[in-house]
Amino acid sequence: MPIGGKKQxxxxxxxxxxxxxxxISGRDWELPGMWNRMFEQRVIREFSPExxxxxxxxxxxxxxxWCYGCGKCVPVCPVDIVGEYxxxxxxRKVQTGMDLFESSDLWLCTTCMNCLRVCPKEVDxxxxxxxxxxxxxxxxxxxxxxxxxxxxxxxxxxxxGENPRxxxxxxxxxxxxxRILSKDPSPVDVLFYVEDYWSYHPRxxxxxxxxxxxxxxxxxxxxxxxxxxxxxxxxxxxxxEKGLFEALMDDVVATLDKYEFSRIxxxxxxxxxxxxxxxxxxxxxxxxxxxxxxxxPLVDKIxxxxxxxxxxxxxxxxxxxxxxGEYDAPRKxxxxxxxxxxxxxxxxxxxxxxxxxxxxxxxxxxxxxxHTTQRLSERRVxxxxxxxxxxxxxxxxxxxxxxxDAAKSTGNEQLKIKDIVExxxxxxGYTAE
Amino acid sequence: MSSxxxxxxxxxxxxxxxxxxxxxxxxxxxxxEKRDFLGxxxxxxxxxxxxxxYESAEEAMGKMxxxxxxxxxxxxxxxxxxxxxxxxxxxxxxxxxxxxxxNTIDAGAVIVATGFRHFDPGRETQxxxxxxxxxxxxxxDLEAMLKSGEVLRPSNGEVPQNICFVQCVGSRDRHIGNEYxxxxxxxxxxxxxIELRRHIPDSKVFIFxxxxxMYGYWESQIYWPAQEQYNVQYVKGIITEVLKKGDxxxxxxxxxxxxxxxxxxxxxxxxxxxxEPSVGTREMAKVFGVKSxxxxxIESANPPLDxxxxxxxxxxxxxxxxxxxxxxxxxxxxxxxxMKSVAMLKARPSVTA
Numbered sequence: 001m002p003i004g005g006k007k008q009x010x011x012x013x014x015x016x017x018x019x020x021x022x023x024i025s026g027r028d029w030e031l032p033g034m035w036n037r038m039f040e041q042r043v044i045r046e047f048s049p050e051x052x053x054x055x056x057x058x059x060x061x062x063x064x065x066w067c068y069g070c071g072k073c074v075p076v077c078p079v080d081i082v083g084e085y086x087x088x089x090x091x092r093k094v095q096t097g098m099d100l101f102e103s104s105d106l107w108l109c110t111t112c113m114n115c116l117r118v119c120p121k122e123v124d125x126x127x128x129x130x131x132x133x134x135x136x137x138x139x140x141x142x143x144x145x146x147x148x149x150x151x152x153x154x155x156x157x158x159x160x161g162e163n164p165r166x167x168x169x170x171x172x173x174x175x176x177x178x179r180i181l182s183k184d185p186s187p188v189d190v191l192f193y194v195e196d197y198w199s200y201h202p203r204x205x206x207x208x209x210x211x212x213x214x215x216x217x218x219x220x221x222x223x224x225x226x227x228x229x230x231x232x233x234x235x236x237x238x239x240x241e242k243g244l245f246e247a248l249m250d251d252v253v254a255t256l257d258k259y260e261f262s263r264i265x266x267x268x269x270x271x272x273x274x275x276x277x278x279x280x281x282x283x284x285x286x287x288x289x290x291x292x293x294x295x296x297p298l299v300d301k302i303x304x305x306x307x308x309x310x311x312x313x314x315x316x317x318x319x320x321x322x323x324x325g326e327y328d329a330p331r332k333x334x335x336x337x338x339x340x341x342x343x344x345x346x347x348x349x350x351x352x353x354x355x356x357x358x359x360x361x362x363x364x365x366x367x368x369x370x371h372t373t374q375r376l377s378e379r380r381v382x383x384x385x386x387x388x389x390x391x392x393x394x395x396x397x398x399x400x401x402x403x404x405d406a407a408k409s410t411g412n413e414q415l416k417i418k419d420i421v422e423x424x425x426x427x428x429g430y431t432a433e
Numbered sequence: 434m435s436s437x438x439x440x441x442x443x444x445x446x447x448x449x450x451x452x453x454x455x456x457x458x459x460x461x462x463x464x465x466e467k468r469d470f471l472g473x474x475x476x477x478x479x480x481x482x483x484x485x486x487y488e489s490a491e492e493a494m495g496k497m498x499x500x501x502x503x504x505x506x507x508x509x510x511x512x513x514x515x516x517x518x519x520x521x522x523x524x525x526x527x528x529x530x531x532x533x534x535x536n537t538i539d540a541g542a543v544i545v546a547t548g549f550r551h552f553d554p555g556r557e558t559q560x561x562x563x564x565x566x567x568x569x570x571x572x573x574d575l576e577a578m579l580k581s582g583e584v585l586r587p588s589n590g591e592v593p594q595n596i597c598f599v600q601c602v603g604s605r606d607r608h609i610g611n612e613y614x615x616x617x618x619x620x621x622x623x624x625x626x627i628e629l630r631r632h633i634p635d636s637k638v639f640i641f642x643x644x645x646x647m648y649g650y651w652e653s654q655i656y657w658p659a660q661e662q663y664n665v666q667y668v669k670g671i672i673t674e675v676l677k678k679g680d681x682x683x684x685x686x687x688x689x690x691x692x693x694x695x696x697x698x699x700x701x702x703x704x705x706x707x708x709e710p711s712v713g714t715r716e717m718a719k720v721f722g723v724k725s726x727x728x729x730x731i732e733s734a735n736p737p738l739d740x741x742x743x744x745x746x747x748x749x750x751x752x753x754x755x756x757x758x759x760x761x762x763x764x765x766x767x768x769x770x771x772m773k774s775v776a777m778l779k780a781r782p783s784v785t786a
Contacts, residue, residue, distance in 0.1 A: 042693055042694065043693065043694045043695060043696055044688050044691060044693050044694065044695040044696075044697075045695070045696060045697065046697075047637075047639060047666060047668065047695075047697050048637075049637050049664055049666050052664070052666075053664065065660065065661065065664065066657075066660060066661050068645070068656075068660065068667060069667070069669050069690055088690070089690070092688075092690045092691060093691075095666060095668070096688070096691065121657075
């Protein structure tokens, strides 16, 4: 197989036990070492339209068969750059008989949508992948680490397998009072849908606390669901668990129906994507905002206390940017912070490079590492560091932990990863002890 | 003494359209055709359905023939060939040989519309085995099968299940001498692939190609529907050789996308043969002393904006006598030749003046 334009040697298949019968004595002989080494067939012999038709017959996956092999997706696919994988290659491999439902390629796509952005034939991996993964899920053919997250989500209502009763534990150190609707169900303007990583992850909790302080200081009337909150589960849907997503949606909608609120805001672009696009398809419409969209129009009302002497670059979350077209709100917030110098990475906005967390990638780190030369988050952090920035600003709860790990593993500890709300909070005078 | 007649040579789509155009502009036409019937290659080669609209070739050519035959300004001479041409623009004398023996026709202007012929795959230097394996056929062979309503393997009369097209046979090849792209074969192959998928619904149809060259609207009229609606499998990578394996054909080539060799068994292989100048085009270029290019097609004197004037004043050419052309290009250039030849005659003093 060619990787990076170079032909690679055939893949060796080691057999644990190879036994042959001697043609002289009739005895069985175990063959050790090189004799039981076999090579994958190099000549392509199978061209089977059935494999394509099997995928293309799935609802949503029709467009796989439309690929005409132009290759525009190759340089923008974040995975193609670090591995032998890409939308065009998927098409070609399936055209030569690969069973996508059994293939490791099925789990490498992060549904970042950059291929669809450039595809002249509109081959839509954002729909193909969930449809094909749903088949693999129903066949019970799911990488273990992802299956684990599905089960945790099913059991606890969050991907981390945390205790649902500890959903609001972060509020203790927020420094401002936090209203929980189950205790005080009176009508509220903004329902803050905290989602999993801001509820439970240590770095996420800090961001949730910062956001709570900012909303309160801006005089926003807000509240949370607390222990009643369950994840919206959009990434679980894209990873192939549509059934789980829809079951969660029933629970989420039932909970939301109990309370009166006019807007719903979430820090999670994946949850936001579902509220903006998937819920309405199923008859549930809410006035949904990503937190940057809630804060951006209020930026002039923020009372700044401090200049931040940082050079900052910003990573566009795929599900806020490409999927939902919001590029300006986060930039408006960053650029309003006094003292701060903003600089863009080469790949930004519509062409932002994926962190690797979308479409279930967040829970496939080990699996993906076995099929790629580098984590997407590592590649992104290197690009951020090359801008000479002190801070890589993010606004997706997946990213702080992903990029902090990547900054360490690539030797870029000087690059601090901060959520935009943490930067705003700091410039408003809050200092962590 | 000058003539106000235009002689059109060749009664295929180009010649019929040129003759009709000249006559409808009010000028006398003599339409000279070597064959004993009108309609040219689409009729001679048993075309079934025209690209891209699947119109019946017989009906479409029939309409063109009717329009010419019903016009009293057109005189049609079949089984007739032009053997020499003397004189100059406005005053040519053409010697013709026909059923009535030798004759001379006076002409003010001449339009050469002698067309192309299909590349003979026996002449290819590659190893497609057209004359060795009965199940290796060409686009026009398959066209004739489609016209007959029966697509069967010539070797055993069975319905083929795996069928592939091999593109660029006889085109884009320095070795063969045809360095040009024949323009139409990608579209014709895709059209026939769609017809095959309709005709044999459980067939698997592949097109092996170097580049798909689907000009203009053919992309969305033929290529995309073939792929998206008819599941024709397009594979980037050309076939190098066709070998016989049992009662099937083993096509061997490169899978370009995967960078690996490939070999696939087929029941039938269709060679997408390109276009070459017809014998008539080569002969008429000599008879009229007009310049041809190195491939034998008649050359336009003032390209690219004048597509129909030749190196000799008063002699025009159109259609695929001037190079690979689809039907749309062919009739368009025929119209241009009609207009230019009549305009030239009108600019000269008429016979009676």
